[in-house]
Amino acid sequence: MASGDPAYPPPVANLPPVGFEMYPRLPTDTGEGGDNAEVKYNNQGQNEQNTDSDPEDENPCTPLQDQKRERHESLYFHHDKSKKIDYVLTYTEEPVTKKTEEKNNARLSFIAALNEEGIEVEEAQMRDRDDVIGCYKIHTPWKVLCRLAEFANVKMPLKVNDIIPAENWFDRIPHPFKMEDGIFPEEPNYFTAVFQRDHIEQFIIKDKETFFTPTQRSRLVYQVLLRCKYGSGKVGIKRLLNNGTFNAAYPLHDGDFSFEGSVLVDGAKNERHLLYEFWARPRRYYKYQPLDLIAKYFGEKVGIYFAWLGFYTEFLIPAAIVGFIAFIYGCFTMIGDKLSDEVCNGAVGEEVMCPLCDKLCPYWHLKESCSTIRATHLFDNAGTVFFSIFMAIWATTFLEFWKRLQNEIDYDWDLFGFEEEEEQIRPEFEAKAKQSRVNPITQLVEPFMPSYFKIPRIIVAFTPMLFMILIVLAAVFGVILYRISIVLVFAQIDDGRFQSYSKIITSATAAFLNLLAIQIMNIVYTKLAVILTNLECPRTNTEYEDSFTFKMFLFQFVNYYSSIFYIAFFKGKLQNLPNDFITIGGTKVRQEECSQGGCINELTIQLIIIMLGKQILNNCMEFLIPKAKKFFREYGLCGFCSGKKPEDLGEAGETGTGNQLSQWEKDYYLADEGPLGLFSEYLEMVIQFGFITIFVAAFPLAPFFAFLNNVVEIRLDAYKFTTQMRRPIPARAQDIGAWFSILNGIAAISVVTNAFIVAFTSEFIPREVYKWAVSPNHTIIGYTNFSLSTFYVADFASDQVSVVDSPGIVDPATCRFRGHFTHEGIPGNHSGPDESVYVRTMLYWHIVAAKVAFVIAFEHLVFFIKFVVAYAIPDMTSEVGDQIRREQYLQREALYSAETKRSKDDEED
Numbered sequence: 001m002a003s004g005d006p007a008y009p010p011p012v013a014n015l016p017p018v019g020f021e022m023y024p025r026l027p028t029d030t031g032e033g034g035d036n037a038e039v040k041y042n043n044q045g046q047n048e049q050n051t052d053s054d055p056e057d058e059n060p061c062t063p064l065q066d067q068k069r070e071r072h073e074s075l076y077f078h079h080d081k082s083k084k085i086d087y088v089l090t091y092t093e094e095p096v097t098k099k100t101e102e103k104n105n106a107r108l109s110f111i112a113a114l115n116e117e118g119i120e121v122e123e124a125q126m127r128d129r130d131d132v133i134g135c136y137k138i139h140t141p142w143k144v145l146c147r148l149a150e151f152a153n154v155k156m157p158l159k160v161n162d163i164i165p166a167e168n169w170f171d172r173i174p175h176p177f178k179m180e181d182g183i184f185p186e187e188p189n190y191f192t193a194v195f196q197r198d199h200i201e202q203f204i205i206k207d208k209e210t211f212f213t214p215t216q217r218s219r220l221v222y223q224v225l226l227r228c229k230y231g232s233g234k235v236g237i238k239r240l241l242n243n244g245t246f247n248a249a250y251p252l253h254d255g256d257f258s259f260e261g262s263v264l265v266d267g268a269k270n271e272r273h274l275l276y277e278f279w280a281r282p283r284r285y286y287k288y289q290p291l292d293l294i295a296k297y298f299g300e301k302v303g304i305y306f307a308w309l310g311f312y313t314e315f316l317i318p319a320a321i322v323g324f325i326a327f328i329y330g331c332f333t334m335i336g337d338k339l340s341d342e343v344c345n346g347a348v349g350e351e352v353m354c355p356l357c358d359k360l361c362p363y364w365h366l367k368e369s370c371s372t373i374r375a376t377h378l379f380d381n382a383g384t385v386f387f388s389i390f391m392a393i394w395a396t397t398f399l400e401f402w403k404r405l406q407n408e409i410d411y412d413w414d415l416f417g418f419e420e421e422e423e424q425i426r427p428e429f430e431a432k433a434k435q436s437r438v439n440p441i442t443q444l445v446e447p448f449m450p451s452y453f454k455i456p457r458i459i460v461a462f463t464p465m466l467f468m469i470l471i472v473l474a475a476v477f478g479v480i481l482y483r484i485s486i487v488l489v490f491a492q493i494d495d496g497r498f499q500s501y502s503k504i505i506t507s508a509t510a511a512f513l514n515l516l517a518i519q520i521m522n523i524v525y526t527k528l529a530v531i532l533t534n535l536e537c538p539r540t541n542t543e544y545e546d547s548f549t550f551k552m553f554l555f556q557f558v559n560y561y562s563s564i565f566y567i568a569f570f571k572g573k574l575q576n577l578p579n580d581f582i583t584i585g586g587t588k589v590r591q592e593e594c595s596q597g598g599c600i601n602e603l604t605i606q607l608i609i610i611m612l613g614k615q616i617l618n619n620c621m622e623f624l625i626p627k628a629k630k631f632f633r634e635y636g637l638c639g640f641c642s643g644k645k646p647e648d649l650g651e652a653g654e655t656g657t658g659n660q661l662s663q664w665e666k667d668y669y670l671a672d673e674g675p676l677g678l679f680s681e682y683l684e685m686v687i688q689f690g691f692i693t694i695f696v697a698a699f700p701l702a703p704f705f706a707f708l709n710n711v712v713e714i715r716l717d718a719y720k721f722t723t724q725m726r727r728p729i730p731a732r733a734q735d736i737g738a739w740f741s742i743l744n745g746i747a748a749i750s751v752v753t754n755a756f757i758v759a760f761t762s763e764f765i766p767r768e769v770y771k772w773a774v775s776p777n778h779t780i781i782g783y784t785n786f787s788l789s790t791f792y793v794a795d796f797a798s799d800q801v802s803v804v805d806s807p808g809i810v811d812p813a814t815c816r817f818r819g820h821f822t823h824e825g826i827p828g829n830h831s832g833p834d835e836s837v838y839v840r841t842m843l844y845w846h847i848v849a850a851k852v853a854f855v856i857a858f859e860h861l862v863f864f865i866k867f868v869v870a871y872a873i874p875d876m877t878s879e880v881g882d883q884i885r886r887e888q889y890l891q892r893e894a895l896y897s898a899e900t901k902r903s904k905d906d907e908e909d
Contacts, residue, residue, distance in 0.1 A: 074662035075252055077122045077139060086217045087138040087225065088664045089237070090248045092131050103245045109230040110240060111136060117224055118144040126665050135664055140221050142208050148220040149195045149212065155414050156211070157190035157204040177288055183278055184290055192414050201901075215299055215730035218251035222729050225249065227430075235431050248672065250726040252663050254297075257723050271297050272722060280718040285711055289718075292412075298721060299730030300413050305678050306714070307409055308402065308736050309685060313710035315398045319692070319703035322390055326383040326700040334377045339767075342784045344370035354578035354791055354815035355802045362806035363815060366784075372504065376601040379698055380762045388697040388754040389862055395693050395747035396866040399740070400873040406735055407876045411883065415734045429539050449537070461532040465551055468525050469558050475517045476562045483510050507602040511609035514563045518610070519617065525555050530675065541731075545679070546738040552683060553742055560610065560687055564695055567603045568753070568761050577838055578791045578817050579800055593818065600762045603698040611691045611702060615709045618684055622716055626724035629671040673728045681717065682739050685710075689743060693750035697757040751866070755858040759851040763787075769847050789821040790814050794828030795836050820844035 077083040091107060094100045111121055124135040140148070149156070190204065205211050212220070225237040240246045255270035257280075268274035275297060279290055289310050295303025334340065343349045349367030410416050425447060433447035486506050529551045538544040572594035594602065688709070692702040721728075759765050770783045792814055793801070820843055825836040 074664070075254060077120075077137060078124065079122065083120065083122075083139040084214075084217075085137045085252055085664070086140050086214075087221045087249065087251055088667070089136040089138065089225075089246050090664075090668055091134045091246045093134055103243075106231060106234075106240060106245045107136075110228060110237075110245075113228045113230045114138070114224065117228065118147075119221070119224060124662075124664070126661075126668075133665075133668065135668075137664065138221055140217060140224075145212050145217065145220060146195070146197050146200070148223065149216070150197055152220060152223060153194050154216060154220070155192035156195045158193040158202060159191045159204070161189040161191055177286060179278065179288055179290065183274075184293060202897075213296065214251070214254070215296065218727075219299070219730050219732070222251075236428075238428070248668060248726075250667060250672070251730065253667055253727050255663065256666075275718070276722045280715065280722040282715050282719075285715055289714070291409075295413055298728060299732065300415060301731040301733035302678065302721070302728060303413065304406075304409065304733050304736060305681060306717070307405070309681075309710065309714055309717075311402055311405055312398070312685065312689075313707060313714065315394075315401070316692075316703050316707040316710065319391060319394050320707045323387060323696070323700040323703045326387040327378065329383040330378040330381050330700075333381055334374060337374070337377045338779070338781055339783055340370070340374045340377060342781070343367055343373050348784045351785075351788065351816045352809055352812045352814070354817045358800040359803050362802055362804040363809045363812060364806065365808070366788075366816070372601055375504070379604050379700065380600045380764065382764075384697050384700070384762065385758055385764065387700050388758055389858070389865075391693055391696045391703075392747070392751045392754065392862040393865050393869060395689075395743075395750060396869050397873070399743060399747060400870050400875075402740075403875045404873065404877060408880055410734055411880050415732065425539055426541060426544060428534070429537055432537050449539070454537075457536050461536040461551075464528060464532060465555060468521070468528065468555060472521055472555070472559050472562060475521070476514070476566060479510050479514050479517070479563060480566065482513060483507075486510070504601075504605065507605040508609060511563075511606045512613070514606070515610050515613045518559050518614075521559050522556070525559075526552070526676070529555070542737065548679065549682075549738040549742070552679070553686065556683060556687060557690070560614075561690065561694070564603065564606050564610070567599055567606055568695065568698070568757055571599050571602070572818075577821070578815065579796050600698055600757075603695070603757070603761060607691065607695055607699045607702065611688070611699075612705060614684075614687070615705070619709070619712060619716060622720060626671040626720050667726050670726045671724055673725055677728070677731075682736065685713075686739055686742055686746070690746050690750075693746055694753045695757065696750070697754045698761070747866075751859050751862045752855075755855040755862075758858070759854045765851045765854055766847050769843070769850050773846065774843070787818060787820075788816040789819045789838070790823065791817055791838070792823065792827035792836065795830075820847070 073081065075085055077085065091103075094103075114121060118141060120139045120141060122137045122139070124137060126133050126135070193199075193202070195203065203211075227236060229235050237246065237249050241249060253272050255272055257272045257276040259266075259269050259273060263273065263277045268277065271293060275290070275293060278284060278287070279294070289306055291303055291307050291310070294306050343366055349365065349370065351366045353364050353366055355361035355363055429449070430447045433449045435448045435450060436445050437448040439446050483506055486509065529548060532551060533544060533548040536547055538547050576593075688706050691699075692706050696702050766787065767780055767783055770786050771778055771780050774786060775782060793812060820841045821838040822841050823836070823838055826834045827836050829836050
């Protein structure tokens with residue numbers, strides 16, 4: 001089905017001539033198909049080429065041919081093998097009802113509208129068990145592609161890049177991480193310019209059938225699908241997908257991903273096969289990623305994600321090594337730790353500690369916390385301070401070097417200026433915006449939404465988000481109550497060995513409950529955030545993604561980190577006396593306090609369970625869910641029970657083989673990328689980045705476990721994209737979007753949080769104050785006794801005195817508790833001039849002053865180092881800068897040459 005070639009789209013298609021802007025780009029693909037109209041190209045002084053002959057005869061030797069890759073017949077129209085399928089729309093035929101008639105009419109109307117745009121369509125069907133699946137295969141002719149490319153400001157090859165790139169010194173050294181030579185053949189690199197039909201002779205067009213790559217063709221077709229009007233003013237494929245008129249819309253993979261035989265001997269059959277063998281297989285975990293091919297096959301947006309993930313994982317190596325050294329240091333120093341020996345083997349271990357609740361809780365000996373104190377030293381030692389400073393500098397260095405790499409990628413992948421030049425208004429915004437205005441840049445009339453209409457939408461969108469954050473805080477409060485209650489239960493168990501591990505058990509079970517609550521809230525809020533962002537109605541896809549990202553991250557920040565912030569900065573900080581109780585379930589218990597070794601041990605447990613538990617769950621879900629979707633889509637419950645295979649269920653397709661599914665049928669059974677795209681992948685990594693920076697002082701092994709997870713994550717995502725998912729819409733992106741600003745914010749927050757963790761959560765500062773201001777011989781011997789205060793049992797109220805037998809303890813007159821208090825008055829006297837009171841010692845305020853001074857000094861030092869690092873690392877390499885200046889020169893020359901030729905042609909006419 002084909003028709004004329006009307007202007008597309010009428011309101012904004014009349015673009016004024018745009019000056020050439022040249023950047024090196026990846027080599028063009030060598031796809032096939034298209035119409036055979038005669039076109040001549042001059043190519044800036046090159047020999048003229050006439051492409052009216054058979055494209056198979058005109059195509060130059062390409063990597064596809066070099067590697068013996070085969071033409072996949074089902075990638076083309078069944079009735080015209082010269083027309084490659086750019087996109088596929090599928091639907092399920094349903095029994096005739098009023099509603100199904102409306103859907104059928106909408107489909108026909110939409111296809112007719114595509115015909116009016118010049119799009120060619122071929123129909124096909126297959127039988128999927130009891131259902132009949134209909135398919136519209138879409139092909140875009142050459143003239144339509146040219147028109148769409150001009151409208152979308154697509155940059156195309158203009159001149160071969162004559163700049164010799166500098167050789168990387170690391171590549172000269174033989175190493176196992178580099179891809180084997182010859183697997184990915186080198187292709188010419190080009191300067192590019194915004195495509196214009198009026199200047200078509202300036203572009204390098206060896207063959208118009210391969211001029212636009214498959215990803216470019218799919219991207220241009222998708223823009224038509226988004227904006228195509230049908231029926232009575234209805235717009236776009238998204239509306240038809242949402243109401244079930246179509247059940248899927250996707251570009252095709254270029255063939256199967258797995259073949260018999262050796263890929264090294266027989267060659268890759270297609271690019272998907274190449275990616276699977278040399279990227280997605282787990283055994284390639286130590287190899288560099290083929291980023292150029294990833295971007296070429298899946299689109300630059302996916303390529304940017306894998307480039308960032310690979311760079312982040314590589315940068316984790318030094319952090320993991322230093323963190324592992326800090327952990328080993330803690331293990332070795334734990335053996336001779338004098339504080340642990342004091343509690344476990346010294347006289348101070350026999351100190352009688354105050355009950356943790358009224359009446360039902362016994363007195364206990366300090367040595368019962370021996371295991372907890374020993375474990376605390378693993379992460380609460382002098383190495384923690386050094387590692388905290390190192391990680392703050394590491395975060396800044398990572399972000400600065402990523403900006404450099406991102407600029408290089410933008411240059412190589414032709415992404416500079418994409419958001420300003422190419423990005424278009426979302427169809428949903430066009431449909432809802434009732435006003436219009438002249439764009440001050442392009443001087444074109446475009447849809448506009450005034451502030452008085454936009455601001456109420458934003459307010460309405462953010463109000464439910466704040467409510468959900470309050471629910472998360474309520475869940476954290478519930479976990480706190482669980483901690484207090486379980487402490488009450490454990491305190492009544494008469495088992496010394498159990499008591500020594502009670503704090504660890506309490507922290508671990510509370511962390512698992514918190515992880516469960518986090519996962520449940522994630523599912524609920526993700527769906528809500530999509531609704532709220534749609535309600536807000538951002539103007540462009542970038543604005544939409546940024547708004548959605550901000551909402552989700554703000555919620556996830558509170559969801560994942562709130563319980564950790566509570567333990568790190570609030571738990572046990574308001575120390576209370578042993579007779580200050582709160583009532584839970586009719587029983588009085590003391591407010592939550594840290595163990596004798598401080599809160600760092602509980603903070604570490606919380607981090608380990610939430611961080612590692614999240615990583616394990618996410619990896620399992622990423623691997624299993626796409627497989628499950630594909631399995632049930634292929635077989636279904638009935639097909640599984642009957643043992644039928646997909647080939648047995650399909651009708652004879654275009655190839656006429658009966659049992660052999662065509663490519664669109666195979667891809668139909670694959671999982672869809674989903675509306676969120678790469679959002680969940682980025683969110684997972686950014687949350688991880690927060691764990692290894694904001695709270696790294698409590699868990700130096702966090703970067704090590706993050707590195708191991710990311711090595712698996714890269715190959716798992718590669719396997720998922722290559723084998724389990726349909727080919728995504730080949731979207732473009734100039735950078736990682738709002739995530740970079742979020743990472744910058746996390747890096748800044750991490751400086752302050754780590755300073756407070758070292759100062760207020762760990763015992764580092766109190767130990768140093770004792771060592772240098774109290775201890776006569778400047779050692780930490782005696783610190784445990786220094787950190788305890790004495791409480792007189794007579795000061796307990798009559799209904800607070802413990803009635804439970806305490807093994808080895810008989811009617812103590814005093815008990816000890818954590819804190820720096822001194823007693824005044826007569827014990828048991830609660831009125832009069834000699835009232836029994838407990839006041840903080842002067843040393844307590846010295847310690848507080850020392851903690852504040854440490855925080856100020858720490859953050860000033862680290863922020864200064866971060867500033868120096870950021871200043872010392874330029875955002876762009878000198879090589880890229882030189883090439884940009886070279887391009888500006890070539891741009892002027894190209895414009896002058898084009899205008900001179902046009903003037904001569906006009907004079908001859």
